[in-house]
Amino acid sequence: MNVYDIKSMADRLEGNSYPGRGIVLGITPDGKKAVAAYFIMGRSVNSRNRVFIQEPDGIRTEAHDPALMKDPHLIIYHPVREVGNGLIVTNGDQTDTIWEYLSRGESWEAALRTRQFEDDGPNWTPRISGLTAADGSYKLSILKAADPEGQGCSRFFWEYPAVNGLGHFLHTYVCDGNPVIPTFQGEPERVSIPQNIDDFTQELWTSLNEDNKISLFVRYTDLQTRQVEQRILNKHC
Numbered sequence: 001m002n003v004y005d006i007k008s009m010a011d012r013l014e015g016n017s018y019p020g021r022g023i024v025l026g027i028t029p030d031g032k033k034a035v036a037a038y039f040i041m042g043r044s045v046n047s048r049n050r051v052f053i054q055e056p057d058g059i060r061t062e063a064h065d066p067a068l069m070k071d072p073h074l075i076i077y078h079p080v081r082e083v084g085n086g087l088i089v090t091n092g093d094q095t096d097t098i099w100e101y102l103s104r105g106e107s108w109e110a111a112l113r114t115r116q117f118e119d120d121g122p123n124w125t126p127r128i129s130g131l132t133a134a135d136g137s138y139k140l141s142i143l144k145a146a147d148p149e150g151q152g153c154s155r156f157f158w159e160y161p162a163v164n165g166l167g168h169f170l171h172t173y174v175c176d177g178n179p180v181i182p183t184f185q186g187e188p189e190r191v192s193i194p195q196n197i198d199d200f201t202q203e204l205w206t207s208l209n210e211d212n213k214i215s216l217f218v219r220y221t222d223l224q225t226r227q228v229e230q231r232i233l234n235k236h237c
Contacts (some may be wrong), residue, residue, distance in 0.1 A: 010207045036130065051236050059079060091129075094127050169188060
């Protein structure tokens with residue numbers, strides 16, 4: 001077994017109809033750009049009724065058809081926010097918790113210790129979070145149920161240096177499931193990062209299950225100039 005195996009995102013997503021929500025952080029092969037991607041998927045009408053909308057400091061989710069919105073509390077949030085020269089990427093409103101703590105000079109670990117997995121038993125969907133730094137290094141975290149009843153929370157944190165062409169992929173679910181969807185297990189998965197943003201955007205979007213994919217955000221940030229390129233794709237245009 002090669003624990004340092006690096007796969008493309010196409011390989012990681014192949015045949016998996018429902019990895020849920022996913023974060024990818026990494027560095028381009030030339031080492032010049034930080035890369036962040038976030039996608040959402042959904043199985044219910046309520047979950048699928050969403051789009052990504054650009055904000056001055058990132059993106060937010062919004063109902064595509066407000067008339068179909070039933071319960072917004074776990075699906076309407078600000079998944080991407082800038083903080084200094086870094087970027088917060090999460091699958092829920094813990095984005096704002098992290099932003100508030102970092103703005104006060106406190107750590108993201110402290111912020112996430114005030115939060116836990118989502119209150120959607122019996123799945124207890126994990127809260128996944130990422131944070132990029134000005135030098136290209138990055139952090140990832142998952143908060144997940146410690147037991148089937150959701151009575152305890154396990155918190156995991158990882159820190160990664162900037163390695164040319166390498167990224168890490170963290171997602172909420174192992175795969176689809178019924179009646180319970182199995183939560184992500186183990187460490188974030190090592191993935192290759194393409195040099196070109198459009199190549200990476202296309203690879204991600206076409207590799208996500210056609211029925212369940214909803215929206216995708218991809219950002220490339222030049223580590224020297226801080227110039228940003230980004231793409232937003234929504235199934236509901």
